[in-house]
Amino acid sequence: MEIIVNLDVVMAMRKVSSKELAKAIGITEANLSLLKRGKVKGVRFETLAQICNYLDCQPGDILVFNKQDEV
Template sequence: MAIKICIDVLLAQRKMSVTELSQKVGITMANLSILKNEKARAIRFSTLEKLCEVLDCQPGDILVYEKDDLKN
């Protein structure tokens, strides 16, 4: 996957638990886990906005593009 989700890094920097983030953002632990473990196929802008608000960051701090090393 070329898009990486860096929620773990942001949580560690802010000394915040996944449970606390889940409660503040208003999403289930299951959905946050899907995001955190990079299993998500999409993210709503409203969820991204709330994550940015709670984590006091920009979308680019959460979503990072990394070029795939696979050659066709």
């Protein structure tokens, strides 16, 4: 099982740069980059809410659960 992060896709659709989003929500571009690549262990609901508010989207647009068959 894994969570797929589609933040870069949503940002591209909205034509929002990493620099713009990071500044708007108050995190570093480095941390935003880690989030976009799915290299974080967690994300605060407050941060997720700020991202969704700025990008006018839902959490499900950014985070997708991919259930893989386990053997």
